[in-house]
Amino acid sequence: MTRRFDPLLLYAVLFVLFLYGPMLLMPLFSLNDGNFATFPLKGFTLRHYGEMARNTSMMTALKNSLIVGLGVSVTATALALPAALALTRYRVPAGGAILSFMMLPLVVPSIVLAVGLLIVVLRLLGLPLSLWTVAAGHLMLCIPFGMTVLMSRLEGFDKSLEEASRDLGAGGWSTFRRVTLPLAAPGVISSLLLCFIISFDEFVISFFLTGTDNTLPVFLFSQLRFPNRLPGTLALGSLILVGSAVLVILAEVVRKRGVASDNPGDI
Amino acid sequence: MSSASARTGLSLLSPAFLVMAATLLAPVVALIVMSFWTQSGFEIDRTFTLANYARLVEPGEGTVWYGIRFPLAYPVPAVLMVKSLAMSLVATICVIGVAWPMAYFLAFRVTRYKAMWMILLTIPFWTSYLLRVFSWKIVLGFNGAINSGLQWLGLIKEPLEFLLYNPLAVMITLAHSWIAFSVLPIYVSLEKIDRTLLEAASDLGDSRWKRFRRITLPLSMPGTIAATLLVFIPTVGDYVTPTLVGGPGGTMIGSLVQQLFLRQDNAPLGAAISIVMMLIIAALVGLFLWLIGYRRIRRRIG
Numbered sequence: 001m002t003r004r005f006d007p008l009l010l011y012a013v014l015f016v017l018f019l020y021g022p023m024l025l026m027p028l029f030s031l032n033d034g035n036f037a038t039f040p041l042k043g044f045t046l047r048h049y050g051e052m053a054r055n056t057s058m059m060t061a062l063k064n065s066l067i068v069g070l071g072v073s074v075t076a077t078a079l080a081l082p083a084a085l086a087l088t089r090y091r092v093p094a095g096g097a098i099l100s101f102m103m104l105p106l107v108v109p110s111i112v113l114a115v116g117l118l119i120v121v122l123r124l125l126g127l128p129l130s131l132w133t134v135a136a137g138h139l140m141l142c143i144p145f146g147m148t149v150l151m152s153r154l155e156g157f158d159k160s161l162e163e164a165s166r167d168l169g170a171g172g173w174s175t176f177r178r179v180t181l182p183l184a185a186p187g188v189i190s191s192l193l194l195c196f197i198i199s200f201d202e203f204v205i206s207f208f209l210t211g212t213d214n215t216l217p218v219f220l221f222s223q224l225r226f227p228n229r230l231p232g233t234l235a236l237g238s239l240i241l242v243g244s245a246v247l248v249i250l251a252e253v254v255r256k257r258g259v260a261s262d263n264p265g266d267i
Numbered sequence: 268m269s270s271a272s273a274r275t276g277l278s279l280l281s282p283a284f285l286v287m288a289a290t291l292l293a294p295v296v297a298l299i300v301m302s303f304w305t306q307s308g309f310e311i312d313r314t315f316t317l318a319n320y321a322r323l324v325e326p327g328e329g330t331v332w333y334g335i336r337f338p339l340a341y342p343v344p345a346v347l348m349v350k351s352l353a354m355s356l357v358a359t360i361c362v363i364g365v366a367w368p369m370a371y372f373l374a375f376r377v378t379r380y381k382a383m384w385m386i387l388l389t390i391p392f393w394t395s396y397l398l399r400v401f402s403w404k405i406v407l408g409f410n411g412a413i414n415s416g417l418q419w420l421g422l423i424k425e426p427l428e429f430l431l432y433n434p435l436a437v438m439i440t441l442a443h444s445w446i447a448f449s450v451l452p453i454y455v456s457l458e459k460i461d462r463t464l465l466e467a468a469s470d471l472g473d474s475r476w477k478r479f480r481r482i483t484l485p486l487s488m489p490g491t492i493a494a495t496l497l498v499f500i501p502t503v504g505d506y507v508t509p510t511l512v513g514g515p516g517g518t519m520i521g522s523l524v525q526q527l528f529l530r531q532d533n534a535p536l537g538a539a540i541s542i543v544m545m546l547i548i549a550a551l552v553g554l555f556l557w558l559i560g561y562r563r564i565r566r567r568i569g
Contacts, residue, residue: 008372012384015369019391019447022402025412029405037405038415083283090276098280102287107497109504111521112541115528116294119301119538123311124293140290143283172275194393201395204506208529217397224401224511234405237398244394252386 023241030234037230048235055232061219065200068131068215072138073195077188079139080146085180087147088154089162103144113140114208121209129211137205142195149194153187153255154180186254193251197244216240302539306532319539344523344540348547351519354434355502358441362498363491365442366449370490371483373450374457392447400511403440407431407512432514440508445501449494456490457483488564496552503548504541520544 029037033045052058083102087095105113114137121133161183165175181188203217210218216236223233302319305312327340337345369388377384391399406412407430414426430436460483468478506521513519520540527537 006376008368008376011368012372015365016387018443019388022406022443023391023394023399025405026398026402029412036410036415037408037412038410039412039419040415079283079286082279086276086279090272090279092276092280093273095276095280098284101292102284104291107500108545109501109521111504111506111524112298112545113291113294115524115534115537115541116298117290118528119297119534120294123301124297136290139286143287147283197393201393201397203395203397217395220397220401224404233401237395237401241394241398245390248390248393249386252382252389256382 026234026241027238030231030238035228035231037234048231049239052232052235052239057214058216058219058232058236061214061216064131064213065216068135068138069196069199072135072142072199073192076139076142076146076195077150077191080143080150080191081184081188083143084147084150084154085176088151089159099147102147105141105144110141110204111208113137114205117205118208129209131210131213131215133209133211134206134215135199137209138199138202141202141205142198145198146191146195149191149255150184150187153184153190157183186257190251190255193247193254197247197251201240201244298538298541301535302542304535306535309532311535319536320543322536323539323543344520344543347518347520347523348544350434351503351521352547352551354438354519355441355499355505358438358445358502359495359499361438361442362446362449363453363495366446366494367453367487367491370450370453370457373454374460388447388450390447392451396444397507399444400440400508403436403443403512404431407436407439431512432517434513434517436512436514437509437517437519440512441502441505444508445498449498452490452493452497453487454490456487456493460486485564488559492556492559492561492564495555500548500552504544 025037028041030048031044031046032041033043033047034041086092087099092098117133117137117140121127121129121136127133162175162179165179166172170178201217202215203221206215206218207221214222220233220236223229303315303317305314305316305318322341323339323344325340326338327342329336329338329340330342330346331337332346332350335349339345373381373384373388404411408414409426409428409431411431413430414423417423418426464482464486465478468482469475473481503519504521504524505519506525509517509519509522510525513522524537524541524544527533527540
């Protein structure tokens with residue numbers, strides 16, 4: 001078959017350019033030897049990145065975000081795995097309704113979730129705002145994502161493997177540890193990575209629920225008002241973009257590879 | 268066996284459910300309760316009252332916004348609500364219009380490098396929303412990429428001031444931020460279409476356009492509707508985009524909620540506005556699904 005020019009391909013390329021164009025300006029200007037994000041470019045420099053490393057409040061915010069992100073991704077995945085197992089392997093009464101409820105954070109505007117949590121923390125529990133309250137909010141956002149990833153993974157492989165294990169005399173726990181968990185591992189890894197990204201990038205809930213300790217997005221937001229801090233902001237933003245992209249690619253590759261190796265017949 | 272299965276299932280589900288109950292259900296309930304209280308200074312008066320809701324509809328002199336009269340004593344929330352809905356609606360229509368051909372391309376034209384295309388579309392979806400919005404500030408700003416670029420090329424002398432800090436900038440930014448989100452659901456329902464149906468339609472004499480209109484388009488509806496809702500619902504209450512690129516003219520209802528909670532110390536009024544916003548969104552979504560006959564579509568496609 002001869003290749004014809006496909007206008008849709010042109011459209012798709014333009015689409016991707018539009019999608020990435022604005023975002024790629026950030027790394028471009030962060031390497032530019034100037035204090036404004038303006039054309040013409042003046043010359044290549046890495047000094048904005050050097051200044052960034054010396055900014056102690058930025059480094060503290062980075063540390064806070066890493067701690068919250070790691071804690072949240074591990075906790076959310078640990079909670080989502082049994083929940084996903086329950087909804088895919090057992091007959092839970094009102095399972096559909098419970099699942100719909102747990103997926104609500106995907107559609108409710110996050111400002112509503114944020115102010116609701118704020119009332120609970122300040123008025124109901126009387127707790128001070130801290131990284132713990134931020135983490136609680138992130139946990140609520142991450143559990144539905146973790147469950148979505150894990151449920152599709154658990155539905156994706158052959159249940160007869162688990163039945164075989166049980167028929168051969170393995171108990172529930174041993175079947176889980178020796179059959180289910182290894183098969184679900186790619187889902188677990190991509191859930192860990194995605195939950196980390198969600199927490200690391202989340203702004204609105206952190207903005208409402210943080211005390212004196214900033215997470216990185218909250219710090220970034222506070223910097224956006226100062227034009228003279230633009231170069232440092234651009235450098236930080238570029239690093240976050242690159243880091244997120246690497247994690248997403250990693251998560252996707254792990255997930256795809258897992259699917260491909262278990263079902264060699266599938267595409 | 269069945270009851271044992273139910274018990275094991277419930278015990279596996281309960282930790283995640285309890286966390287969600289504490290972090291999702293409790294806040295929503297607290298928000299509802301708070302909306303029936305009042306606040307003066309730092310003190311919360313816990314007597315049940317409908318005052319916050321009454322204040323939102325209390326008649327008064329009002330204001331006129333784009334030719335629409337709002338005869339209310341406190342018209343700000345109503346104006347912002349209508350404005351947010353209108354801006355989200357425009358952004359959503361643009362998103363679906365632009366994302367649809369891309370999803371079609373993915374489902375019907377891409378044979379090689381499909382994984383690459385998918386990852387390319389997934390990355391923006393997972394990268395910081397704040398940064399995606401901020402990048403538009405760099406593009407459209409007074410000292411931004413477009414202005415400095417055009418000046419450099421000698422096409423304009425003075426920076427164009429109408430680019431940033433207006434409703435249009437908010438709508439462009441919202442549309443751009445949510446586009447990656449909407450391709451996937453549309454793609455999934457296009458991908459599911461049984462290709463033999465298309466062949467059958469051609470064999471029976473349908474033209475390509477007729478085939479598209481009678482098979483592809485109707486069968487893509489579940490994904491297209493899902494994408495529409497996934498973009499519309501969260502954008503109505505968005506706070507980041509209007510704050511960064513909206514300026515005074517581009518504020519939305521989310522900005523008002525933020526102000527009431529964090530600056531003006533009137534959490535009960537903010538809570539009431541949040542609740543009304545969610546109810547209006549839910550009612551509009553219900554109306555939309557009813558109008559397009561969603562039940563019928565679901566029954567037919569299964």
